[in-house]
Amino acid sequence: MVWDVFAYNTRSPLVMIRGTMTAQRYVHDILQPQVLPLEQWLPRAISQQDNARPHTVRVSQDCLKTVTTLLWRARSQICLQSSISGIIWDGELGIPRV
Numbered sequence: 001m002v003w004d005v006f007a008y009n010t011r012s013p014l015v016m017i018r019g020t021m022t023a024q025r026y027v028h029d030i031l032q033p034q035v036l037p038l039e040q041w042l043p044r045a046i047s048q049q050d051n052a053r054p055h056t057v058r059v060s061q062d063c064l065k066t067v068t069t070l071l072w073r074a075r076s077q078i079c080l081q082s083s084i085s086g087i088i089w090d091g092e093l094g095i096p097r098v
Contacts, residue, residue: 003030007042026054031063039067046070 001017
C-alpha cells in the first residue's frame with residue numbers, strides 16, 4: 001500500500017506499507033508520524049479518509065480527536081479520485097501523473 005497526503009502548498013512523503021494495514025499500524029505508521037504533525041502545521045486543515053476498517057476503529061478515532069475530519073460519503077467520485085494509490089500529483093497543474 002502507498003499512503004500520502006496533499007494539502008494547500010505541501011505534500012507528505014510517500015509511505016510504503018507492506019503487509020496488512022491494521023488499526024495499530026495505521027496509528028503508529030501513518031497518523032502519529034504524518035497526520036498529527038501536519039495538522040499542527042496547518043491548524044485549520046480538514047482531513048478526510050475512507051471507511052476502511054483501520055480508519056474507523058476506536059484506536060484510530062481516538063488518535064484523531066484533535067483533527068477536524070469530514071465524513072466519507074459513499075461512492076464519492078472526488079474522494080475516490082484522490083485516494084487512488086500510486087498517483088503523483090503535479091503541484092502546478094493539479095493533474096495526476098501515473
